[in-house]
Amino acid sequence: MANIKNKLSEKGLKITPQRLSILEAVYNLSHPTADDIIKYIRQKHSNIATGTVYKVLDTFIQKGLIKKVTTDKDVIRYDGLLIHHHHLHSSKDILIKDYIDEELDKILNDYFQKKKIKNFKIEEITLQIRGKFKK
Amino acid sequence: MANIKNKLSEKGLKITPQRLSILEAVYNLSHPTADDIIKYIRQKHSNIATGTVYKVLDTFIQKGLIKKVTTDKDVIRYDGLLIHHHHLHSSKDILIKDYIDEELDKILNDYFQKKKIKNFKIEEITLQIRGKFKK
């Protein structure tokens, strides 16, 4: 909690109850939509306006506190995990899991160090790995 | 055009002017939204109902004639390129380009042949390469 407050002030953001609970929600939920976040806060903390949630999420993205997740759906999902990682996507449903693999990242870096893409400067490579989760 | 008709009948779909022009639009436009497709058809061919476009695009996806593009935006984009490929995403704007690289695909296949992901069966790996296009 003090941790979350620090993250806000590090970025020069005013500490408000809404911002604290939104950031907490993003950290505790897995790749949530704005609606997931709203429900989480309303049940756990107190009421919050939907507009506030969208605006705060935008601010957090601007400041690099969270990221958007890329999917082929028309709802936006958010991600609080900031270290470089990839995503495992279920081919059946909407389940998404984080996938961290430094060895793979090294292979990709080495590969694109040698093989340049014409007229393009790479900033970040993320894999979408689609498949089936076994239980 | 005869080509497009073949693709429809191969999948057991009735050949209608709407389907022909939607498929043509997806082939001629680069990762279009439904709205891009509607505008293209209205200007080039004739009027078409928006509901028809969405429904036909859905049918095409079901039959494997096109795919959705994954982005972090809340509009869905479609892709007519069916061979396995990756995407270069502009970090500034919405520009997306196809990236085909069989050598890379082989490296990834080999890598994941050795290194299994626990409780997950990979079906397809696509890279999102984010960066800057130079002109």
Add this chain to the structure above:
DNA sequence: TCCTAAAAGAGAACAGTTCTCATATAAGGA
């Protein structure tokens, strides 16, 4: 040519997101 299942059209409904503007509040300074 006729018949019928399937497709398309029109627009209402819906969901997700953004906008507007009045009110409330965080946080720096007196």
Add this chain to the structure above:
DNA sequence: TCCTTATATGAGAACTGTTCTCTTTTAGGA
């Protein structure tokens, strides 16, 4: 601690993209 003010929030309207409903039209086989 109390003011002050820039900034944030709330409430709900507006907007955008997508889906749904229901009627009319049409493709394509008999």
